[in-house]
Amino acid sequence: MNAQVQLNQEEMDAFKEVINIGMGKAGAALSEILEGFVSLKVPEVQLLELDNLIHVLEKSVADFSSINMSKQSFVDQIRGEILFIFAPIAYERLGKILGFENLQDLTANRKSELILEISNSLSSACLFGLSNQLGLSVALKPPNMVCLEEAPDKIKAKVFGGKKPSWDHTLLIKIEFSMSDIQFNCEILVFVAEDSILPLKNALNTLLED
């Protein structure tokens, strides 16, 4: 593996702390949107080969009978993809909190709209928190749905069957948000592209030198 894409222990510690701050901002945004307490877990970071992503994804969806998934790209000084994996959602409860009307008649479009709105709020808070600390610019593209209420075994093809990323390695960040009072669980997988790891390392080292 190219040494330039590997993070040493100190860089990894710093990166986790930077992610932790981004996650905290996303958690606060979610807490405000959904009017409740959001439980945050320690974020996980690992460098892995793209071929192993499928195993990570399988593990993330293994416990669910059906899932909802959205996807969003980010570009600029660091680039990559974000996957949002939502456990089965109590749509009526969420819709009511978000002020949606005609809750008994929630169409697939309305459900998708809800998921995309939450996805975008989480990614904005999280990535901009991260980019602010590291002094790296990042721009988010609009999120789109991967699947709505589908069995986990069908989603693999949808995520990886389309345009496969050009990188061999990725820095994977795993973040989890949960709200027990409204049965809300969301896992975010951020895949940082291989060619963004070096600028990221440089930014982390600047932070460590300060």
Add this chain to the structure above:
Amino acid sequence: MHILVTDDSKLARTFIKRELKACFETEKLEILEASSGKQAINLLLENEQVELLFLDLTMPEMDGYQVLEALQPMNLDVKKIVVSADIQNLAKQRVMELGAVGFIEKPIPEGSLRSTLIELGVLS
């Protein structure tokens, strides 16, 4: 003054220590470090002279909330200040209910550690 800084991130502990040294300038500081909630509790029990505890919330195994809960029945004479990236209003409310006397957001805004210590009467 004896202070315990608890955070699973070495970088975060370094930032807090640097701020503390700037705040106290001439006063002799004894800063202990813990990288987990469990270690923090053990160090507090072993070092009764610790007056200030800086505590992260999101940590593996035993998080900051659990540390505060565990400390409640112990009645230790230590001021607990949470330093966290979990900036939800409900998180702030919850830690205060669990006995924290201050909350500082991460990344630590300039001057906020000093102003918290002044508010608590630790610094003049």
